[in-house]
Amino acid sequence: MSTSESRPADPATSAPEALPPPAPRPRRRWLGVLLALVFVGLLAGGAYWLVQRAKAPATGARPAGVGGPGGGMRGGRPGASSVTVGSALARQGELPVLVEALGTVTPQTTVALQAQVSGTLTDVLFTEGQQVTKGQLLARIDPRQYDQALAQAKAQRARDDAQLSAAQVTLKRYETLWKQDSIARQDVDTQAALVKQLAATVASDRANEAAAQLNVNHTRIVAPITGRIGLRAVDPGNLVAAGSATGIATITQMDPIDVVFAVPQDRVPAVLAAQRAGRLPVTALDRARSQTVGEGVFSTLDNVIDTATGTVRAKARFTNTDGQLFPNQFVNVRLQLGASVGVLVPVTAVRTGPQGDYVYVIDAEDVAHTRAVTRGLATVDQMLIAKGLQAGERVVTEGGDRVKDGAKVQLQGRAPAGGASGAAAAQGRASGARRGASAPSAGASVPADAASGADSRRNGAPGGATSAQAARENAAGGAAGAPPGTASPAVQQPAWLERLPADEREKVMALPPDQRRAYIEQLRARRPAGEGGAARN
Structure with missing residues (x-):
């Protein structure tokens, strides 16, 4: 075993081993979720509160007769559930068959007053807006040149007439000589032709003279018709010409006067049938249909239908003695063709639903x-019911959009059942409240006086007398503290107050309760004991 293998590893020199990563800190998402839930809960609670508030009646502003004793509650059903509606009785009557249209007042005759000869307008003899009669002199044109032309025509005719007379005498002489065979036949024929020529010339002269006389007559401008003359268009001194587009004035015939209106082509057969049966009355109304301006008679229909409008022009004639109808005035025409008998109701009573009219x-x-x-015929405010309704039945005319079949309704102008008793009860409660509030001082002083009286009874009789006296004084103070003119039947004035002089009693009654008690104590202190005992009584 080698040394290197047996030597332990130096911790200082050995590479650090990989440590595990620290545990991540939990994110606090629950806080945001909690806030969101709280916000949603507040919204839901607020919405629920608003809905319940809208459904709940306002107890503080409850009208008299609705709820409470004597109110409109009958068998648990609120009186406010009935809907207030307007109503009317169906009646038996006649509904006129009318044709209504917009018409135009048209005069029978309108004449423009124009000069027929040229010249200077010298005189205007009418007043603007004047009622003139036929043949009345209205204006003059300078006639001098026409007088001279007339004189010249007369002279020409006289000369030609003299020549004709001479030629006629010569012709008679030639005829006598021809009979004596003294002259040739040719001379007689020539003289006869000359006579005819001169006769034609004289006839022409007479025509010229008549024309000149006519021009002279035209210098006097007269009214061709009877009517009302309009505004003057030409002043005196101006030159007028024959055939000028600008006339001197206009005359319009005012009485009688016509009204032209349009009848729908669907009503033409009914109009013709009614016209064959008799005269048809026509009424002219103003633009607001509130005032009648004329009564007339239907005249006739036009002979063609206007394809653009589908109507036929009609004319009615009116007497216009009062002058309410004016030319070119727009009026509402009401042509009556007859009348239909049936049950009549206001137009607002008839409603239309999916099943029809009801x-x-x-x-x-x-x-x-x-x-x-x-439904049958109808006017602006009335409708004829052909089937489904009897005269005398009551129908809803106003508020029908809130009515349901089988629902109870309240008629306008009729007090609800129990309304009077509810109002009386409310008035009684208010009077009781006023009476209860009329003497607060006396009611408040009783417990204190009673307590003091109990203490006095424990200490002896004099204390009890003092507490009774204090109770009477407090009662007097409460009566005096009430507002002037307020009745307080529960509080009576003590006898000692009645024995005071009038001015002193008024002074005492005007004082506040505390000052009044101090003033009474001062009075007792100044009086002898006998009088004090009498005052206590």
């Missing part, structure tokens, strides 16, 4: 029931 009918016990109905 209403909620309220029975005698204020329970709503669903009933299917068949």
Whole structure:
């Protein structure tokens, strides 16, 4: 065995052996998990609290008559479960068959007042907006040049007329000579032709004279129709021309006046049938449908249907003596074709569901029931029920979206059952609370006085008398400490207080309880013993 093999290894010089790695420190993940669980628990608890708070009624703000004695609780069912609804009675009546449309007021005649001859406008004899009559003189044009033309035409006609007369005399002379065979036949024929020529010239002169006279007449501008004249477009002194696009003014016929409106093509047969049966009344309403502006009669329908709108133009005539209908005014037209008889309900009572139209009918016990109905004609606020409802039955008109079939409802304007007794009970409880709070001083002083009285009884009778006297004083102090005007039937004023003068008694009553007791002790000390005993009584 060699030395090297037998020599032990030097620990200082030998290589260090590989040590095991230290154990890793456990990570503290449980802390984060715990915080997360606590946070989730808080969220769940808060959500549960909010839900329970929303479900629980507010006891402090409970209305009178709901819950509690005399309230709206009947057999464990809260009165608040009933829904308040509006209602109306179905009635038997007539619903007018109407055709409603938007119409335009159209005058029967509109005339532009224009000059027919050229010249200077010398006079305007009308007032803007004036009601004029047919033939009334409205304006004048300078007539001097037309007067001269008329005089010239008259002179020309007189000259040609004289020539015609001379030619006629010569023709008669020629005819006599021809009969005597003194002249040739040719001379007679020539003279006869000359007479005819001059006669034609005279006729032309007469026409020229009439034309000149017409021009003179046109210098006087008169109203061609009866109506209302509009604003003046030309002032006096301006030159007007015949055929000018700008007239002097416009005249519109106001009475009677027409309204043109459109009728749907589906209603045309009904309109024609009603027209054959008699006159059809037409009502014109303002734009808000709140005021009637005219009553008229249906006139006629147009002869074609407008393919763009699917309507037919119609016309109605109105008397307009009060002038409420104005040309080109927009009105709401209501054409009545007749009337239908049946059960009428408000439009809001009829509802539409998957099975069709229905209403909620309220029975005698204020329970709503669903009933299917068949609707008929309808207006803005009324609807005719053709089937499913009888006159006199009560239906829901407002709040139907909250009503269920077979649910109890509360009618508007009707007090709930037990509401009056609940209110009386609440008022009684409030009065009792006020009465209980009216004398706190006296109630608080009784135990102390009783305790002092017990101590006095243990020590002797005088102490008992003193405690009784103190109790009476405390009672007087409690009555005086109550607010003015508050009744306190449980506390009576002592006899000695009534024997004081009025001004002194008011002074005592106005003092606080502590000062009042000190003041009473001072009064007893100043009085003799006999008077003090009387005061104690």
